[in-house]
Amino acid sequence: MKGEQYLLLPGPTPVPDRVARAMNRAMINHRGPEFQEILVSVTEGVKKVYGTESKLLIYPSSGTGAMEAAVVNFLSPGDNVLAVSIGVFGDRFAQIAEEFGAQVEKMDFPWGEAADPEKIKERLEQDKNHKIKAVLLTHNETSTGVSNDVKAIKEAAGDHPALFIVDAVSGLSVVELKMDEWGIDVVVSGSQKAFMMPPGLSFLGFNNKAMTAYENNSNCKFYWDIGVGLEYLEKGQNPFTPAISLYYGLEEALKMMFEEGLEEILQRHNNYRRMVRAAIREMGLKTLAADGCASPALTSVIAPEGIGANKIRKMMQEEFDIVLAGGQKTLDDVIFRLGHLGYVRQLDLISVLAGLETVLFKAGYHIELGSGVKKAQEFLIDMHE
Amino acid sequence: MKGEQYLLLPGPTPVPDRVARAMNRAMINHRGPEFQEILVSVTEGVKKVYGTESKLLIYPSSGTGAMEAAVVNFLSPGDNVLAVSIGVFGDRFAQIAEEFGAQVEKMDFPWGEAADPEKIKERLEQDKNHKIKAVLLTHNETSTGVSNDVKAIKEAAGDHPALFIVDAVSGLSVVELKMDEWGIDVVVSGSQKAFMMPPGLSFLGFNNKAMTAYENNSNCKFYWDIGVGLEYLEKGQNPFTPAISLYYGLEEALKMMFEEGLEEILQRHNNYRRMVRAAIREMGLKTLAADGCASPALTSVIAPEGIGANKIRKMMQEEFDIVLAGGQKTLDDVIFRLGHLGYVRQLDLISVLAGLETVLFKAGYHIELGSGVKKAQEFLIDMHE
Numbered sequence A, B: 001m002k003g004e005q006y007l008l009l010p011g012p013t014p015v016p017d018r019v020a021r022a023m024n025r026a027m028i029n030h031r032g033p034e035f036q037e038i039l040v041s042v043t044e045g046v047k048k049v050y051g052t053e054s055k056l057l058i059y060p061s062s063g064t065g066a067m068e069a070a071v072v073n074f075l076s077p078g079d080n081v082l083a084v085s086i087g088v089f090g091d092r093f094a095q096i097a098e099e100f101g102a103q104v105e106k107m108d109f110p111w112g113e114a115a116d117p118e119k120i121k122e123r124l125e126q127d128k129n130h131k132i133k134a135v136l137l138t139h140n141e142t143s144t145g146v147s148n149d150v151k152a153i154k155e156a157a158g159d160h161p162a163l164f165i166v167d168a169v170s171g172l173s174v175v176e177l178k179m180d181e182w183g184i185d186v187v188v189s190g191s192q193k194a195f196m197m198p199p200g201l202s203f204l205g206f207n208n209k210a211m212t213a214y215e216n217n218s219n220c221k222f223y224w225d226i227g228v229g230l231e232y233l234e235k236g237q238n239p240f241t242p243a244i245s246l247y248y249g250l251e252e253a254l255k256m257m258f259e260e261g262l263e264e265i266l267q268r269h270n271n272y273r274r275m276v277r278a279a280i281r282e283m284g285l286k287t288l289a290a291d292g293c294a295s296p297a298l299t300s301v302i303a304p305e306g307i308g309a310n311k312i313r314k315m316m317q318e319e320f321d322i323v324l325a326g327g328q329k330t331l332d333d334v335i336f337r338l339g340h341l342g343y344v345r346q347l348d349l350i351s352v353l354a355g356l357e358t359v360l361f362k363a364g365y366h367i368e369l370g371s372g373v374k375k376a377q378e379f380l381i382d383m384h385e
Helices: A017-023 A033-049 A065-076 A087-097 A117-125 A149-155 A208-215 A226-234 A244-261 A262-282 A310-321 A347-363 A369-384 B017-023 B032-049 B063-074 B087-097 B117-126 B150-156 B208-215 B226-234 B244-260 B260-280 B308-320 B346-362 B371-384
Strands: A055-060 A079-087 A103-108 A132-138 A163-167 A187-191 A202-205 A299-300 A337-338 B057-062 B080-085 B103-108 B132-138 B162-166 B188-189 B201-208 B298-300 B335-339
Touching: A017 A244, A017 A299, A017 B260, A033 A055, A033 A187, A033 A202, A033 A244, A033 B117, A055 A103, A055 A163, A065 A087, A065 A163, A065 A187, A065 A202, A065 A208, A079 A087, A087 A103, A087 A132, A087 A163, A103 A117, A103 A337, A117 A149, A149 A244, A163 A208, A202 A208, A202 A244, A202 B017, A208 B208, A208 B244, A244 A262, A244 B244, A262 A299, A310 A347, A310 B080, A347 A369, A369 B080, B017 B244, B032 B057, B032 B188, B032 B201, B057 B063, B057 B244, B063 B162, B063 B188, B063 B201, B063 B208, B080 B087, B087 B103, B087 B132, B103 B117, B117 B132, B117 B150, B117 B208, B117 B244, B117 B260, B201 B208, B201 B335, B244 B260, B260 B298, B260 B371, B308 B335, B308 B346, B346 B371
Parallel strands: A079 A103, A079 A132, A132 A163, A163 A187, B080 B103, B080 B132, B132 B162, B162 B188
Antiparallel strands: A055 A202, A187 A202, A299 A337, B057 B201, B188 B201, B298 B335
């Protein structure tokens, strides 16, 4: 029998039935009062998740679109930018900034590690004339399964006036992020991760300091122009036709998130991280990221020697319809990535761990069936107490 | 009782149940074989609708996004561009080109009229040194309800080497457009019009001549970069996460379109145009566009003196839950726009016409109830014969 797929990617993530049903509604006028009500309500909702009372715009685009929006609105050609990268998505942010004319200085950390706040502090302290206009930072790097300590990095930056621009596409509502409290100037996110939604909407939050940068900005922009976006938001509209069905879904997803509680959602993801890591280790496997920086959104597992990661992924899909992500670039066939963010239930993870044990056993790996599952069950008991 | 709304906008248009149900499916891996199959199939489907065997990319964005994509990929800063405008969307295309550094020469025609091929011919003939690198043209202008004769304009341009870039967001599959046969180089379209889909996907078709312009292009671009898009399409993927649920919908919508037949869809919209215009005139009202250039996608109706267009729209919504569009800019309160594109059935239009007669009567306008409806019914008999 072929049943429903287990989608354990670091995005897109499973969509709950409530959200799917909510999207299944007739179209309405995107310039009428019903849409206005939805737009105002979801914008407020996403702002709560951001922890901000600053401005926020929603784009009909993927997360990368909002990354581009952050660059073309807040960086001008020639601006010096410090791009901190711990993987593929950090590299992408740097690449976008370069494409639009910024003078990008890359600060790379080894894949599988988090950015070191001390090194960022040192670099910014050297910049006595404040040439660096912006710091680009990844909140949660899905290519490696590592989270940056955004709070510590921001604190380490002290009173350096550079704009802090954070790509929180996969991390928001999974790893803590308090935009206003921590003084983050620009935060980018998207719908297909912890928001439990299909892909297609992206979010851009920005404070007054960022607005000042926008007012002096010399980059070309039209679709991403926040000035036009804010002007229409005042009227309860988007400048260009919004993806209406996804707004219906977002409205329902936010309801579910507030029912669960934002603190509880962070806790749940953190529990998943600990549970999956403990089970993986019990199976004798290694994780790419160290405990201190491992992401609550996904776990990168190093495949056992002699069995490639892609073979495991292939067997998981063929035997159990479980979809895992592979490694990117140099990590291809070295790791597989098990996403546990968004609408993933505890027992979904038990199923996946059981499937993984079975597949490893079949592939000739020496494992005691049930050992990892048992470890995970022990966590379930803790989590329920 | 409050039932389903009659959505008679020139977009977003009603979504058929089959399409809504198709979208209501679980997420899948956007880098896996199932999505690849969908992507290949819908890309081929949209190309059929375009009448092209050239390249076509699908973006997660609104139609304006694909307009920006056309500009940043095929126009370079400093390029001389002839922007033909017959309304709001023609102005928008010119504005995007200007924003990204093109030397834009506007050729404006009065609102409510189509572009005159002769004038375009004259202008291009004057351009003996071929300074004009591109002509921007609107296929169907929804702000006024006028269609341009793209074929005649292209023919009038003779062998001038300028790229022909056509905004067919609202016109594709409503008004004839044969990209390859007519030699159009770039065609932009979107999901929320004749494609009977929610907003959120846009289409960009381009031929080899456009590819040459792309290869020499100096505009900054990342999200819209067709080079990256084509590279990923080869692998059956999108560079950035696609709006998966909308792809499900597009797959089903294309099925419905091919079941009906592309010629039949054009004929149906043309019948709607004739039927609605005849009925409107029978009510003693005037249309903004002349018969020769009136759009099969929507009809712009001039409100009777003493009763503003917005009052009529308000009454239509309050009494019958019929949503009509208003006039934009100088046409505000002067016209209302009745959309009849996409998933609109014959008897939906009869209902709307009956509602309109009732509202006009109530507003004190002298009208014989049923007169417009009868005229429309006569067309139904013709259409069925």
